[in-house]
Amino acid sequence: MKKQLKPTRQKATIVPFIQSGEYFFKKGMKAYQLGDLYKAKKYFERAVQYDEKDASFALQLALVLAELGEYQFSNQWLFKIIHELDETMYECFYFLANNFAYLGLFREAIKYAELYLKHEPNGDFAEDLADLLELLKMDHEEEADEHENLIAMQERARYLLEKEKFDEAIVLLETMVDSYPEFWSAYNNLALAYFYNGDVQKAQEIVTQVLERNPGNLHALCNQLAFHYYLRDGRQVNELCETLSRVYPFFIEHRYKLGATFALVGRFDLAFRWLYHLYKIGYDGDEAFYYWLAHAAYYTGHEPFAKHIWEKVVTLNPDKQGEEPWVFSAPPLDEELQRIIRWFYRKNTAEILYGLYLFSQSPYKSDIAVSLVLRRYLPAHPLLRPFIDYFLFRMEEMLPSYVANIDRIAKTLMANNEEMEETLYISWFSVAINAIRDSEPFTNHPAWAAAMEYVWRKQQGMSVTQKSVAAKYHVSLSTVQKYVKRVRSLLS
Structure with a gap:
């Protein structure tokens, strides 16, 4: 009798499906080569989301946007490449020159054409740009003169505002908005001039007009936020801060405007995000930039860095000596704050975290001055640092x-x-500390809470079932069972 062969089991080969910037970039290039620009745009946008530091991904997105006629968005990506990703990618100047020419901004087109030729006199695009320059300079001298006149008027208006000559500034800016009805910068400066001159209603009317005709204008939104702050309209301030916190400007001047405005209204957490970002990418700011950066750094707990930046402020303007943000009177500590501080003296890190959590639930949670006082009572522990910044x-x-x-x-x-x-809660923070070491993301909030309550009640000798906590937190019984094992493991 012949031996029968046992049927062999074929093991399934699992091919991991990994999405990355490179994956979407290749998909985008394929769509681009097939002429499907909208699909290419979608894939390139996904590519830059996965890897926002890859200049080649950003450049390809900028080129597709230009082909779709979205020249302003294309320019935003080209500026991002130049200022943040790769300043040696000189071909961006070529594409900027073309985009500005299509937009009718010929002086800007000339500027970037000349920049490309300066860096790449024998580059691939040198001949094309030489022809473009000849056309621009020959046909649009009148436009350039008008543009220069507008810039001169804008600089004069800025000077008048800085010197607090608001009446003169208003006359000049009113002339500008009459002559250039879509020059939004003049409207925004006019609103500021009226506001500082005491006509708050007129200032608000102008900002509203800008936002109606040019929705999303960042300078107008920032001015609106500043006006509400000075008028002590807390609800409007909070709503606008929430809206602007989700904005990610491409232009450097917009990031500065946003950061400075947040600092002005006391949202130093959001101010530090943008001003420190500009500092890190090498932004060469003026006295006001370093002034607000120092304040934002100090009021978010970065005191040594704030003192370093303040030295730049005093170097640029010695009169600022004595206006340091740390020169203030500490508020008195009432019984509730003293109770919170007592938790900070505990040796158990979980108990210190519980103290921070108590502060986040207290009436003082939005008082920066109190936060700064409490910061001094906390130990310098690397694990605590992100929780201090958060709570x-x-x-x-x-x-x-x-x-x-x-x-x-x-x-x-x-x-x-x-x-x-x-x-x-202390048991929960103990679990959390141990889970951090395992890179736990803690995304399933009700499952963790249900498991934590079940284990804790069992430890206290209480009568409780996994089924009851599953129903209480609206999660499945199997999920609770899974997380209970994890919590017990971490507590042990």
Whole structure:
């Protein structure tokens, strides 16, 4: 009898599907070569989302946008490449020159054409740009003269505002908006002139007019925020701050405007995000830039850096000596704050985190001066640093996502338990600290909260079932079982 062969099992080969910037870039190039520009645009946008530092991805997106006639968006990406990604990618000057020519901004087109020829006199685009320059200079001298006149008027208006000659500034700016009805910069400066001259209603009317005719104008939105702040309209300030916190400007001057405005209205967490970003990419700011950067740094707990920057302020303007942001009177510490500070003296890191969490639930949570005082009572521990930035200074945008998730799970526990059980929250922070070492993202908030409450109640000798906490937190029983094992492991 012949031996029968046992049927062999073929193991399935698992091919990982990894999406990356390179993956979407290749898809975009394929669509581009097939002439499907809209699909190419979509893929290139995904590529830059995955890898925002790759200049070649950004350049290809800029080229497709230009072919679709979206010249302004194309220019924003080209400027991002030049200022942030690769300043030696001189072909960007060629594409900027072409985009500005299509937009009818001939002086700008000439400027970038000449910049390309300066850096690449024998480059691939040199001959084309030489022809373009000849046409621009020959046919549009009148336009260039008008543009120069507009720039001169704008500089004069800025000078008058700086010298607080508001009546003269208003006359000049009114002339400008009459002659150039879509020159929004003049409108925004006119609104400022009226505001500083005491006519708040007129200033607000102009800002509203700009936003109606040019929705999303960043300077107008920032001016509107500043006006609401000076008028003590807290609700409007909070709403506008929330809106502007989601804005990511491409132009350097817009980032500066946004950062300075946030600092002006006391949102130093958001101000530091933009002003420090500009500092890191080598922005050569003026006295005002360093003044607001020093304030934003100090009021977000970066005191040594703030003092370093303040030296630049005093170098540029010695009269600022004595106006340092740290020259202030500390507010008195009432009984509630003293109770919070006592947690900061504990040796257990979880108990210190609990103290920070208590502060975030207190009436003082938005008082920067109090936050600065409390910061001095906290130990210099690297694990605590992101939690200090989050709980004291609300710097969520600049921190790892696990920090906010740990807080949200604590809030989920609080929302589902009537009484404040200190040991429950301290146990949760103990679990969180141990899980951080395993790079846990803490994304499933109700599952973590349900498992934590179940384990804690069992430890307290209470009667509780996994089924009851699953129903309480609206998660499945199997999910609770999975997370209970994880919590027990981390607590042990």
